Amino acid sequence: MKTEEKNNIPAADxxxxxxxxxxxxxxFLKALKYIVCIIVxxxxxxxxxxxxxxxxxxPMNVAKFPPQWWPNPWTLANYTEIFYKHPFSKxxxxxxxxxxxxxxxxxxxxxxAGYAFAKIKFKGNNVLFMIILCGMMMPIEVTIIPIYxxxxxxxxxxxxxxxxxxxxxxxxxxxxxxxMRQFFMTVPDxxxxxxxxxxxxxxxxxxxxxxxxxxxxxxxxxxxxxxQSWNDYLLPLVLLSSSDKYTLPIGLSLLSNEDGMKWELVMxxxxxxxxxxxxxxxxxxxxFMASLSMSGLKG
Numbered sequence: 001m002k003t004e005e006k007n008n009i010p011a012a013d014x015x016x017x018x019x020x021x022x023x024x025x026x027x028f029l030k031a032l033k034y035i036v037c038i039i040v041x042x043x044x045x046x047x048x049x050x051x052x053x054x055x056x057x058x059p060m061n062v063a064k065f066p067p068q069w070w071p072n073p074w075t076l077a078n079y080t081e082i083f084y085k086h087p088f089s090k091x092x093x094x095x096x097x098x099x100x101x102x103x104x105x106x107x108x109x110x111x112x113a114g115y116a117f118a119k120i121k122f123k124g125n126n127v128l129f130m131i132i133l134c135g136m137m138m139p140i141e142v143t144i145i146p147i148y149x150x151x152x153x154x155x156x157x158x159x160x161x162x163x164x165x166x167x168x169x170x171x172x173x174x175x176x177x178x179x180m181r182q183f184f185m186t187v188p189d190x191x192x193x194x195x196x197x198x199x200x201x202x203x204x205x206x207x208x209x210x211x212x213x214x215x216x217x218x219x220x221x222x223x224x225x226x227x228q229s230w231n232d233y234l235l236p237l238v239l240l241s242s243s244d245k246y247t248l249p250i251g252l253s254l255l256s257n258e259d260g261m262k263w264e265l266v267m268x269x270x271x272x273x274x275x276x277x278x279x280x281x282x283x284x285x286x287x288f289m290a291s292l293s294m295s296g297l298k299g
Contacts, residue, residue, distance in 0.1 A: 006102070012278075024231060032056065035212075038169050045154055049074055050054065051267050051270055051271055051290075052267075052271055053069070054071075054264060054267040055078055055079070055267040055268035055270075055271045056071040056074045056075060056078070056266065057074070057075070057078075057264055058073070058075055058077075058168055058264070059072045059264055062263050070152075077267050078264045078265055078268035079272070081265060081268075082255070082265055082269060082272075086209045086251070086255065086265075087244070087251070088251060088269055088272075088279060090244060090246075090275065091246055091247060091248045091250070091251030092248055093161065093192065094245060094246065094247050094248070095230055095248035095249075095273075096276060097246040098160055098163050098164060098229060098247065099229040099230045099276075100226075100228075101164050102163075102164055102167045102168060102228045103222055103225045103229065105164065105167075105168040105173075106167065106168055106172045106173055106221065106225045107176070107218055107221055107222060107225070108148065108175045109168060109169075109173055109176075109177075109219065110173055110175075110176025110177045110179070110180050110181050110221065111176075111211065111214070112206075113173075113177040113180070113181075114176070114177050114178075114179070114180025114181040114182075114183070114184050115180070115181075115184050115206055115220070117129050117177065117184075118181045118184035118185045118187075118188070119184055119187070119192060120202075128192065128213075129177075129181070131176050132177055132178070134174055135170070135171075135174050136171055136174035140171065140234060140235065141234070143170075143188065143237055144234065144235070147166060147170075147235075147239075147241065148238055151166075151239060153189060157239055157241075158239065158240055158241050158242055158245065159245075160198070162246060163232075163235060163236055163237050163239060163240075164245070165227070166235060167228065167229055167232070167235075170198060171228070172224075172225050172228055172229065174220050175224070175247070176225065179217060179220065179221055180214065180217060180218075180221070183214055183217040184214070187210060187213060191209065192209075192210075195209055211297050212299065215249040220284075221282040221287075222284055223274050223280060223281055223284050226276075226277070226280050227277060227280075230248070230277060231249060231252075232247070233249040233250065236249065237250055248269075248273050250272060251269070252266060252269055252270065252273070269285055
């Protein structure tokens, strides 16, 4: 009996050693993962840090070499100048209300179109949807001249209405229709049929049953559409000719003089212009992350 116990001792020790090695390996891999994530996060956040600190530097300190990593002295003169010596507030308002209207229009029309393509069968359904997808795949640089000619013929070239209509019925609208259709395809037809049996009409089904289920997809669409409209540079550059109607991306490009770009002013304006994007993402982040989780589970 004692001999058998002595033979089992080395086997138990070997098993414990293997468990200890596996535990150490697991801890090492977990630590390595965190280190890699921290390094990648620092690399990605460094441009934001540089933008924010540069916005508080004086023009002399911006041009220093080696670069000044921390503002010394701190100054708010850059923020004061962009608001009082440049019509930055006008550019900010133009971009804000245009992006808001574009986002609202895309959400409304894309939800309706996506539901129609997903759940209402009509002749030419798939063909029309493929045409919309082809329009989404076409870069705006190819269509910018026809867009300008068409809007000029309708007297909409130098007006904000043109900047609102084009994204709604252009790339943003096509992408939104595709996104919403893909979600509505996952809604069971039996749910809609049971609502019809209870006497609900199509508008009531869409508003009271379908839309509440699509909150996550709508939040995703809001983030992408607002970001696209907010950062749009080419379309306002081509369509607008009056300086009081310029949007923020064009206004940022005007912060220069004969000596070159005023980087401290550009960084101050860019820092302030990121706030609306952060607010929109903060308001929609929970639903946006929920949509990513759902897509991962379905995949």
